[in-house]
Amino acid sequence: MLSFEQKKKVIESFSELSKKEISLNRLNFHFNESLYEKTIVVEKLHPNGNGFVFVGDLGKYEDESNEKGLVNIREYDEAKLREIIEDAIFYLSSDHEQPIVEEWISKNGTILTLAHEKRNWNIYYHENLEESFGTKEAAITYLHEEGFRKK
Structure with missing residues (x-):
């Protein structure tokens, strides 16, 4: 499991995301170029290492995501964290859905x-x-x- 600082460093390497501090020393990372109303990619990243990534209804994460389309990244390593963030940005930046x-x-x-x-x-x-x-x-x-x- 990556520490808060390690996760933060990985997330900050995505230049298309902007950081916003929220309560309890947590961070949100927004994708302002989102084609949708939803702009938060990483939600409530906490100093204890807990946090969530929005994947919506991407089938790849069906077993991991909750009803709000969020995946808990507490146990993610760097490769998995990078992959899920890339998928989330792709999801919010394209009208890629097959009808x-x-x-x-x-x-x-x-x-x-x-x-x-x-x-x-x-x-x-x-x-x-x-x-x-x-x-x-x-x-x-x-x-x-x-x-x-x-x-």
């Missing part, structure tokens, strides 16, 4: 389209937006509750 589109059908034949667009899961009836969700799980729960199944 995911699924059709869902009800018992009476109504078809809705579930589409992953710019980090949201949108449900359409024809071309009209019906609902929007932050996670695929929430969208699927809604569809099931409304009596739809994947086509």
